[in-house]
Amino acid sequence: MKISSSEYVKSVFNPADLPRESLPEIAFAGRSNVGKSSLINSLVKQRKLARTSSDPGKTRSIIFYRINNEFLFVDLPGYGYARVSRELREAWRPLVEGYFRNRKSLRAAVVILDIRRELSSGDRDLLDWLKTLKISTVIVLTKVDKLSRNQREKQQKLIGESLGVEKESLILFSGLTGEGRDRLWKRIMGEIRAI
Ligand SMILES: Nc1nc2c(ncn2[C@@H]2O[C@H](COP(=O)(O)OP(=O)(O)OP(=O)(O)O)[C@@H](O)[C@H]2O)c(=O)[nH]1
Numbered sequence: 001m002k003i004s005s006s007e008y009v010k011s012v013f014n015p016a017d018l019p020r021e022s023l024p025e026i027a028f029a030g031r032s033n034v035g036k037s038s039l040i041n042s043l044v045k046q047r048k049l050a051r052t053s054s055d056p057g058k059t060r061s062i063i064f065y066r067i068n069n070e071f072l073f074v075d076l077p078g079y080g081y082a083r084v085s086r087e088l089r090e091a092w093r094p095l096v097e098g099y100f101r102n103r104k105s106l107r108a109a110v111v112i113l114d115i116r117r118e119l120s121s122g123d124r125d126l127l128d129w130l131k132t133l134k135i136s137t138v139i140v141l142t143k144v145d146k147l148s149r150n151q152r153e154k155q156q157k158l159i160g161e162s163l164g165v166e167k168e169s170l171i172l173f174s175g176l177t178g179e180g181r182d183r184l185w186k187r188i189m190g191e192i193r194a195i
């Protein structure tokens, strides 16, 4: 995928401040610290477009980026990290729910899971909820650079089984090495161009 431009648009802390719908959108969701912002940076090949941190709870607002003047990437705050304040945890739901509900320009949600971990209740809630809202989802297993070939295969199979999907549909990804980037772009562009 050729990236001619990627730019920050807006940061939203309150559902009432969501930007007017314009270009098609792809949202990136997942547990806190799973690597959502890193994945966006890796896709657009910029190290610092989205802010990343080893400290969970870095992305606290919904952040919109405009890519190639053609579509928007939407970086969502993460869920499920016990150490973030209660206030932050409670702000997450109305903000993210407010976004997912009735967002007609949303083409798909990329749900990011850590390949090393079992599904959390937050992951399941999110996936169930996207299904109920009939939002198309692309599931990515990230941080694959941390596992050997054998371990990856094992985890991909396990996670596929617990999700009840074909393991081949899960995209293996690493924000560190760029592995899986082309495959993920293909899926994303397929969603953007699907009518
Ligand atoms: N080894 C490895 N580390 C990664 C990868 N992706 C992200 N990380 C690291 O994981 C940490 C969290 O990354 P972020 O991209 O900030 O995660 P996030 O999901 O946006 O986190 P929040 O905004 O807090 O919800 C950082 O220390 C990243 O460097 C990956 O593919 N491989």
Ligand SMILES: [Mg+2]
Binding pocket: 036, 037, 038, 051, 052, 058, 059, 075
């Ligand atoms: Mg983030």
